Amino acid sequence: MPLRRLSMMELTPIHSIGSKSSVGRIQHEFWPLGEIDPKNSKFPCCIVWTPLPVVSWLAPFIGQVGICMEDGTILDFSGSNFVNVNDFAFGSVARYLQLDREQCCFPPNLAGHMCKHGYKHAENGTAITWDDALQSSMRHFEHKSYNLFTCNCYSFVAYCLNRLCYRGSMQWNMIKVAALILFKGHWVDVLSVLRSFLPFVAVMCLGVVVVGWPFLVAMFSFALLLIGWYILANYCLNNVLES
Secondary structure, eight states, rough: OOOOOOOOHSSSSSHHHHHHHHHHHHOOOOOOOOBGGGGGGGGGTTTEEEEEETTTHTTTTTTTEEEEEOOOOOOEEETEEEEESSTTTSSSSEEEEEEEGGGGGOSSSGGGGGOOOHHHHHHHOOOOHHHHHHHHHHHHHHHOBBBBBTTHHHEEEEEEEEHHHHHOOOOHHHHHHHHHHHHHEEOOOHHHHEEEHHHHHHHHHHHHTTTOOHHHHHHHHHHHHHHHHHHHHHHHGGGSOOO
């Protein structure tokens, strides 16, 4: 009987084919998410935001930000060595943005990376599920000192997104997280809009009546200084930020 050359498909072991298909299932199948439920503070796979007392009165674009697990539980870094679980600091959620798990990288092994940052992603920490990434990030930040300017709630969310390699990027930082929720976030209701901006408007009007127009100059200068610092720290002085 004449010998013939076997094709690569014929030489491929059956268990290898099975393992490849199982990798695909791990990477592309997810548990269905529940509905977003603001009344019960459930925001599955969302970034959430709420205004801060005093700070948001002067700069309404700054607030407390958190990220939610698949069951909607909110996690937010709100103090040194402390990550809040299901108890969002400073009030109920005012704005939210649901993220797409399909845009994350959940590699079962080094060869299973869907992103372009394989080795870097593995070195910095990966996860096999959304909740796994958030729990690992929470453990990491339970050993961090809180600082409004260098290590805050935005740093925590950015760290989570980098571990998820969300949208194929590992360059998430405070500025990018703030821009994401500011420009793409959805308001929970009209009351959320009012409690986010009404104190700012009230402070601004009172300041103009009592002090005059220089008060507005001072407020805008304060806002510009904050924005300038965060841009400088995130893009020029990375060594001062904790990661």
